[in-house]
Amino acid sequence: MVEPGDWSHVTKVDPDKGMSEEKARRVAGTGTDAVVVGGTQGVTRDKVLSLLSALESGDVPVVIEPSNPASVVHTGNDLLVPTVLNAGTVDWVVGIQKEWMRIDDEIDWSRVFAEGYVVMNPDSAVGRLTDAKTDIAPEEAAAYATVADRFFDLPVVYVEYSGTFGDTEVVSAVSEAVEEATVFYGGGVDSYERAREAAEYADCVVVGDAAHDKGVEALRETVRGVQDARR
């Protein structure tokens, strides 16, 4: 059983990009608290299984964040399941989740952690896909976070700037509004400094692209940044 509430640094790896076993082992050794298998585009069950197999050898929890019902695999891993609070259509708030529950009768709810996303970068893949309402003030982002935190009682509120470093006023407003959930921040964290800054506002910093594009040393630097912010 994983506990997202205990994490302060998470590495997100994309099944569409894949990863060698050797690199997966080095990623696990960076000090990151968990590896999340998740991406927005081109995710298939086979790619997820192949990445999971590469990650097996590392000594760190591996969690799956499915992007669509068809890519859900039941491998004993815990699942982080998104709902996008500020999506433009119902599909990404409740639709794909309903579809998953309709077609999957193997769901182990003790392994499912719901994440309430507030997607803030309109140019990101997830922003375009979900038609997210990103032109909102910090207090409106915070109100979406409160829906996730208090009305839906979700364990995770996730401020997602995917691909760009976010507005710290928004992250800060969300963090102040959230009372129970763990606040994840993702987007543009590719260095010690960025990681350290993000960790000032969020409970947990998610590093995605950097792990693929900049290598394991850069990832290790982001872990250090988060650790130093926590001192």
Place this chain on the structure above:
Amino acid sequence: MVEPGDWSHVTKVDPDKGMSEEKARRVAGTGTDAVVVGGTQGVTRDKVLSLLSALESGDVPVVIEPSNPASVVHTGNDLLVPTVLNAGTVDWVVGIQKEWMRIDDEIDWSRVFAEGYVVMNPDSAVGRLTDAKTDIAPEEAAAYATVADRFFDLPVVYVEYSGTFGDTEVVSAVSEAVEEATVFYGGGVDSYERAREAAEYADCVVVGDAAHDKGVEALRETVRGVQDARR
């Protein structure tokens, strides 16, 4: 503190229709477990306050189900706050809730109970207002109910046929799918027989229009129907 999980019969009264103090006292005396103040159209804060004042004299819990953020009153009553899982637009799933949380800084979360609605009558006021997807099979309604019950952990799942007696296959499928929440059923319950039948499938039967249109004796008959189903 009220406990929707303990209720088996609830009377919903509409602020737009109002009620005399004398009638309110008689409604409270029918054996109904709670009176819910809620309606879809023409609800204002003044009408809610006036109805609450009439209901004060009865010896039964009075709960408010706000239909929009502008009609929320903080009177110490508990709040049942809807989200419509099968709404056609995001407004009724998360939008008005977000708006409420943005403008109201007096929310006492210990008094808020979220209700996950599955709206099934396309011709009802709520069906039209929320553009609900009502043309769905029982298992799809059940999947929406599971989103409310397990993914969002809502205390109440509400199958709403408002104005017409529902398809018992749908209510039955929802009841079988729901594991934690209390299943409310509403719609067309205006007699002993209807109440008794609805209570076979739902944990709690909601009687609305009958209390206004058919009088207190008819309401008492619905209480008897539910009680007999429970024997």
